[in-house]
Amino acid sequence: MGFIDKLRARWQQADSLLCVGLDPDPAKFPDRFVDDDDALFNFCRDISDATAEYACAFKPQIAYFAAHNGGEAQLQRLIAHLNAEYPDIPVILDAKRGDIGSTAQQYACEAFERFGADAVTLNPYMGRDSADPFLQYNDRGCIFLCHTSNPGARDFQELDVGGEPLYLRIARTIARDWNTDGNCALVVGATYPQELRAIRAVVGDMPLLIPGVGAQGGDVQAVVENGATADGTGLMINASRGILYASRDADYAEAAARAARTLRDTINRWR
Ligand SMILES: O=C(O)c1cc(=O)[nH]c(=O)n1[C@@H]1O[C@H](COP(=O)(O)O)[C@@H](O)[C@H]1O
Numbered sequence: 001m002g003f004i005d006k007l008r009a010r011w012q013q014a015d016s017l018l019c020v021g022l023d024p025d026p027a028k029f030p031d032r033f034v035d036d037d038d039a040l041f042n043f044c045r046d047i048s049d050a051t052a053e054y055a056c057a058f059k060p061q062i063a064y065f066a067a068h069n070g071g072e073a074q075l076q077r078l079i080a081h082l083n084a085e086y087p088d089i090p091v092i093l094d095a096k097r098g099d100i101g102s103t104a105q106q107y108a109c110e111a112f113e114r115f116g117a118d119a120v121t122l123n124p125y126m127g128r129d130s131a132d133p134f135l136q137y138n139d140r141g142c143i144f145l146c147h148t149s150n151p152g153a154r155d156f157q158e159l160d161v162g163g164e165p166l167y168l169r170i171a172r173t174i175a176r177d178w179n180t181d182g183n184c185a186l187v188v189g190a191t192y193p194q195e196l197r198a199i200r201a202v203v204g205d206m207p208l209l210i211p212g213v214g215a216q217g218g219d220v221q222a223v224v225e226n227g228a229t230a231d232g233t234g235l236m237i238n239a240s241r242g243i244l245y246a247s248r249d250a251d252y253a254e255a256a257a258r259a260a261r262t263l264r265d266t267i268n269r270w271r
Pocket residue numbers: 021023061094096121147148149150187188189211212213214215216238239240241242
């Protein structure tokens with residue numbers, strides 16, 4: 001089953017639009033991980049096991065692993081664990097790749113062959129040929145940055161490009177021309193609900209990955225009202241820090257589970 005079908009099935013099965021972001025920062029870990037050489041893996045495994053029942057997807061962020069010696073091996077083990085234990089939950093590798101075709105081919109191999117991710121985040125700035133090596137894996141998801149969650153999103157993404165803002169041109173082009181195998185999705189920040197509404201209007205029922213609720217200040221009600229499809233799905237609403245660091249004490253996993261369940265329920269209230 002391809003990424004998009006797996007995601008749609010999981011939305012229904014778990015009755016959840018919550019994506020659990022795995023951004024492990026050892027400085028914020030509970031004390032028990034201080035002398036643990038496998039802390040990145042062990043912490044994320046505990047969080048994943050505690051939150052899986054509330055998750056429509058997991059999203060490990062590669063920088064939080066690659067920043068540490070041996071971190072990528074722990075990411076590889078983590079995704080292997082997720083694929084083995086939770087085969088119904090898609091794993092999105094957040095790597096925001098984008099480069100000339102020959103290099104992109106290596107990045108696609110990294111995401112899909114080495115790490116075994118179901119989907120990867122991509123930067124569309126370099127154009128179609130930079131996306132093709134990823135799109136050719138037509139059972140995997142290609143999730144392109146469209147309107148990001150950060151303040152600087154306005155610097156370039158909202159520039160007028162012949163009568164429409166760049167982010168809408170990106171949305172339209174990907175929906176119309178790049179999605180021939182139906183394996184594309186877009187990233188839209190929760191912090192820009194009006195832009196989310198405009199994007200939804202041009203991409204039909206394409207799935208949208210929505211970071212920026214919680215720590216970045218995005219509002220769940222505004223996200224669901226402006227971004228959900230007619231059937232009340234269409235969204236992967238990500239939370240990372242708000243779940244991972246719900247507690248620094250011995251109850252960190254239970255606290256993460258409570259935070260995930262609460263956010264899932266809050267999302268569902270507005271669907
Ligand atoms: O592609 C992303 O996931 C992403 C895009 C974006 O526009 N904004 C954004 O915050 N993200 C990622 O989403 C996560 C947000 O984390 P929290 O703010 O802690 O929930 C981080 O892993 C970011 O790298």
